[in-house]
Amino acid sequence: MFLIIFKTISTFPLFLINGISLAISTILFRLNSSQKRVTEKNLNHCGFYSNQLLRLSVNKTLESMMLYPYIWGNPKNYSKLIDKYDSSHEIFSKDESKLIFTLHMGCVDVMLNLLSDEIKSLDIIYTPAKNSELDKIIRASRTYFEANMIPANEKGMIKLYKNFLNKKSLAMASDLVPHNFNGKYSKFFGKKCFSIDLLEKLSKKGTHNIYFVYFTKGLQKKYKFNAINIGKQLTIDAMNQYFEKAIKESPELYGWEYKKFRKLDKENRNIY
Numbered sequence: 001m002f003l004i005i006f007k008t009i010s011t012f013p014l015f016l017i018n019g020i021s022l023a024i025s026t027i028l029f030r031l032n033s034s035q036k037r038v039t040e041k042n043l044n045h046c047g048f049y050s051n052q053l054l055r056l057s058v059n060k061t062l063e064s065m066m067l068y069p070y071i072w073g074n075p076k077n078y079s080k081l082i083d084k085y086d087s088s089h090e091i092f093s094k095d096e097s098k099l100i101f102t103l104h105m106g107c108v109d110v111m112l113n114l115l116s117d118e119i120k121s122l123d124i125i126y127t128p129a130k131n132s133e134l135d136k137i138i139r140a141s142r143t144y145f146e147a148n149m150i151p152a153n154e155k156g157m158i159k160l161y162k163n164f165l166n167k168k169s170l171a172m173a174s175d176l177v178p179h180n181f182n183g184k185y186s187k188f189f190g191k192k193c194f195s196i197d198l199l200e201k202l203s204k205k206g207t208h209n210i211y212f213v214y215f216t217k218g219l220q221k222k223y224k225f226n227a228i229n230i231g232k233q234l235t236i237d238a239m240n241q242y243f244e245k246a247i248k249e250s251p252e253l254y255g256w257e258y259k260k261f262r263k264l265d266k267e268n269r270n271i272y
Contacts, residue, residue, distance in 0.1 A: 002134050003073075009066070010073025014080065014222075017070060021062040029058050038272060039256040045271055046189035048251055056252040060106075064255070067107035072137055075144035078113035083218040085225040091211045092118040097167040099208035101199050103175035103243050104255035106215040106223050109142065114225065115171050115213070116147035123148045123163055125156070125172040127179075152179070164202060174199050175243055177262050186236045189244055194263040195236050203234045210234050214246040215253060223253075 009017075029036050039057050043049040071077055091098065098119065102111055116122045124147050129135035139149050150156045150163075164170060174196045177183070184197045203210055210230040215223040228242070247254045262270040 002131075002137055006069040006073035006137065008073070009069040010071075010077055012070065017066045018063065021066045022059055025055075025059040025062040028062070029055060035061055035257040038259055041271055042256045042258075042260060045191055045261060048189075053251060057254075057256050060252050061255065061257045064107045068109055071107065071109045071113065072141045075113050075141045078110045078117075081107070081110050081218075081222045082114060082215075083221050083224045087118065089227055090229060091213070091227045094209070097208040098169040098171075099199070099202055099210045100169070100171040100213055101174045101210070101239065102171070102213045103246065104173060104258065105246060105250065105253040108173055110223065111213065111215065111225075112142055112147065112171070113145060116142070116145040119169055119171075120146050121148060121168070122146075123150055123160065123168050123170045125150050125152050125160065125170070127152050164205070164208070167207060169208070170202070172199070174239060175260075176258070177260065184236050186240050188240050188260065191261065192264055193240070193261060195240060197236055199234055199239055200236050203232065206232045208232065212242045212246075216246070216250040217253065 036054070036058050039061070040049070040054055043054060043057070067081070087093075091100070100115065100122075102108070112124055116124065124142065126138075126142065126149050128151050129138055142149055148163075150160050160170070176196065177194050178196050182197070183194050184200075186193055186195045188195070199210075202208070209232060212228045212230060214226050216226060218224045226246070230238075230242075259270065259272055262272075264270060
């Protein structure tokens with residue numbers, strides 16, 4: 001059933017996806033949905049709040065939700081969403097071990113498909129879907145360009161470290177709050193935030209060149225691809241600073257609906 005729905009959505013023209021997402025986001029905004037309330041609290045907390053940005057952010061959230069099945073139904077659709085980029089950029093042309101990190105700006109699967117199409121046999125960390133049928137479809141889409149999906153669990157981490165020590169390239173979206181307490185506290189727009197520390201740990205090996213990749217608003221299409229060569233060392237604080245830089249360029253694209261400020265301390269567990 002999922003596959004039929006996704007295949008159907010993958011044939012939709014983009015103006016129809018835009019129209020559907022706008023209609024749903026308008027309804028959710030008027031109903032004061034959970035997505036709207038969390039987005040509003042995050043924007044306020046980080047000093048970004050404006051009613052215009054709140055409305056735009058809720059709309060972009062729904063747009064991304066529609067783009068996921070658009071990609072899952074046809075992985076090649078990712079190319080319809082990105083401005084023309086420089087395929088000779090060092091992140092694609094250099095024969096080296098790469099450690100790539102990104103954040104949830106726009107549809108993450110568009111970014112993952114772009115990276116795995118350009119960098120063959122790329123390892124990608126992911127969280128399996130709870131529904132087995134859905135998970136199978138998502139993995140099939142994300143491995144269409146020969147990426148290797150590594151689940152974010154104990155067994156997956158063993159495989160990740162083994163591959164990393166063998167100099168395989170790795171990509172991850174590292175802006176989420178860790179599922180467990182294997183992380184560190186840092187600052188995100190000046191606010192206390194519990195952050196994933198895997199990137200910092202891996203960078204200490206000094207074996208991979210680190211790249212930060214992210215989307216900003218496109219000129220002709222939805223997204224513009226951006227890549228920054230960082231070097232071989234990166235701290236959690238520096239990681240969050242790169243996230244802040246990207247968000248400031250296109251704040252409406254960031255996933256403000258995610259409960260970023262959780263696991264703060266025993267007295268104040270979150271801001272929600």
